Amino acid sequence: MNEEIRSLEPKNLWNKFADLNQVPRPSKKEEQVIEFIKKFGNDLQLETMVDEVGNVIIKKPATSGMENRKAVILQSHLDMVHQKNNNTQFDFDNQGIEMFVDGDWVKAKGTTLGADNGLGVATIMAILESDSIAHPPLEALFTIDEETGMTGAKGLKPGFLNGEILLNLDTEEDDEIGIGCAGGVDVTASGAYNQEEVPDGVKAFKVIVNGLQGGHSGMDIIKGLGNANKLMNRLLFNASENLELRITEINGGGLRNAIPRESEALVVVDDLQVQAFNAEIEDAAEAIKAEYAHLEPKLNIVITETEIPDLVMNMQAQEQLLKALYAAHNGVYRMSPEIDGLVETSNNVARVEVKNGKIEIRCLTRSSVESSKDDLANGLRSVFELAGYEVELAGDYPGWAPDRNSDILKVLDELYQKMNGEKANIAACHAGLECGIIGQHYPNLDMISFGPTIRGAHSPDERASISSAQKYWEFVLEILKNIPEN
Known part of the structure; x- marks a missing residue:
């Protein structure tokens, strides 16, 4: 070749x-x-x-x-x-x-x-x-x-x-x-949660978001492409609002400077709500695909039944996680008032890992204005600290x-x-x-x-x-x- x-x-x-x-x-x-x-x-x-x-x-x-x-x-x-x-x-x-x-x-x-x-x-x-x-x-x-x-x-x-x-x-x-x-700064939120035994009378499902374009989290952020971590969180948030859904694992995204293309979550649902769960995810997937039809024609959202795990997140930790991720800004934060068409400040929610009692969320915040970069980084820090996570700002460059x-x-x-x-x-x-x-x-x-x-x-x-x-x-x-x- x-x-x-x-x-x-x-x-x-x-x-x-x-x-x-x-x-x-x-x-x-x-x-x-x-x-x-x-x-x-x-x-x-x-x-x-x-x-x-x-x-x-x-x-x-x-x-x-x-x-x-x-x-x-x-x-x-x-x-x-x-x-x-x-x-x-x-x-x-x-x-x-x-x-x-x-x-x-x-x-x-x-x-x-x-x-x-x-x-x-x-x-x-x-x-x-x-x-x-x-x-x-x-x-x-x-x-x-x-x-x-x-x-x-x-x-x-x-x-x-x-x-x-x-x-x-x-x-x-x-x-x-x-x-x-x-310039940019890495924002990392880390937390821990108690795990509980899986309740009786449940089925387990793997939720998959993939087929997104991904791309450069700086150059491509203006395109409004789908972020697999944010889309996954939207699906889980909506389902948990209406159903007895419990999260075991989430594995989404990768490097900070790449817009996340794929995310997987392992969840359990009460036997009596399986049909409602399938309908909830299908309705949400249909709505999301309609929103992204032009930008993400290959977006794929599927659920498959899988082996029941031993443990799930405790409910309080699950609620804090889903709300924090929903509130965390992703995408363009401010356009430059001086240079037409230039993104001034943005954030990429790049990596979400939830497993074995540990949570890690990695973001990359960029800006051509130092004060605006600090403003957005502090906003993210505030969201994650309110959820009880430790937040580290590192790798700052001008x-x-x-x-x-x-x-x-x-x-x-x-x-x-x-x-x-x-x-x-x-x-x-x-x-x-x-x-x-x-x-x-x-x-x-x-x-x-x-x-x-x-x-x-x-x-x-x-x-x-x-x-x-x-x-x-x-x-x-x-x-x-x-x-x-x-």
């Missing part, structure tokens, strides 16, 4: 992407890919170093005639979101991504593709390896753990880099030039404030219009890019972000446009030729 990928144009980009995607690199487990990139730099006999947190830095002198240009930092992150469909057997710790071509798209078999940010990494590798691409002095910065905490960018120390311009290759629309991004007077922005703006006959979309995004954090360590950097078109990032539907990769690659080469002089 990778041979099909290697034949795509530009070959140097797609071959490096194919090489990279053979190396396991889920977030928090980047050991193999760090060694891979380190060896790559050493094999090219370029100055290569790994800092104390695991970021890899490779430096390459300017090509002939480009020595007087400003030094450029090319930056991408090594880790990828590891998501797969429930029916896909895949070991992200040990397997390479299985790719295939579908029309204009490169896709993966039942898993995330890793184009976010693997195409950026592959771009930098191809430039470092080439002896024919004109470029100024280069510093390649490969960061780790962007997707689950940005600990690579946070751990970057001053003094390693000398570049004046940073090109972040982590934007997912090829007609967009990024000049700002949101946004990247737009600079419309950026010199490198002017270069990219003019080049894009010249090459494509139309103006680029110059915008801030609701994703969390590393630029804000890197800018704290290197405050004088002139930063910009761009990249090829990627759809469905952070989900198994992730796909990268082949034609867009060609357009993007040519743009990169022209940018490097047109870096201003010192």
Whole structure:
């Protein structure tokens, strides 16, 4: 399958992407890919170093005639979101991504593709390896753990880099030039509950919500897509209001930065209310599917009878859980009053796990305005604390404030219009890019972000446009030729 990928144009980009995607690199487990990139730099006999947190830095002198240009930092992150469909057997710790071509798209078999940010990494590798691409002095910065905490960018120390311009290759629309991004904070609610023996005269059911699109909890949050955790809670809340329903387990969602696609719950219902329970769920499912008919055409809600468990949540804990989850904000909280169409603040109720007397709810709150981020995080904290849970706010990282007077922005703006006959979309995004954090360590950097078109990032539907990769690659080469002089 990778041979099909290697034949795509530009070959140097797609071959490096194919090489990279053979190396396991889920977030928090980047050991193999760090060694891979380190060896790559050493094999090219370029100055290569790994800092104390695991970021890899490779430096390459300017090509002939480009020595007087400003030094450029090319930056991408090594880790990828590891998501797969429930029916896909895949070991992200040990397997390479299985790719295939579908029309204009490169896709993966039942898993995330890793184009976010693997195409950026592959771009930098191809430039470092080439002896024919004109470029100024280069510093390649490969960061780790962007997707689950940005600990690579946070751990970057001053003094390693000398570049004046940073090109972040982590934007997912090829007609967009990024000049700002949101910051974020992880909100985690944890609790415990007493379990009770299952009452007599009951039947057990598994409730399943799946078939949702999922996607990037920043870039895709504006679409109003279904959140499996919130939909599951709605089903259980409504049923428990009218019936003797008891919850044993809930297992929904996954990573904080992915909109939840699937959720499962194990419940028991009084024998005499089984028919009413089925009718309740079916009516609710019909209503929800009607609401999401346009956005989520593959939404699936099913109940199946299953083996009766030994224990259930006590009723008070169950009521507190369902009400807290119902009240917890999910989705867009505030649109930017300054930039049309930009989400300012949002929250993703990413993970809900209820099992064996323990509750954990994980959210990711994002905002381009620090005070608004704090406001929403405090709102979530208040809801969960009122339910009796302990709440931790962690992994806070800053946004990247737009600079419309950026010199490198002017270069990219003019080049894009010249090459494509139309103006680029110059915008801030609701994703969390590393630029804000890197800018704290290197405050004088002139930063910009761009990249090829990627759809469905952070989900198994992730796909990268082949034609867009060609357009993007040519743009990169022209940018490097047109870096201003010192």
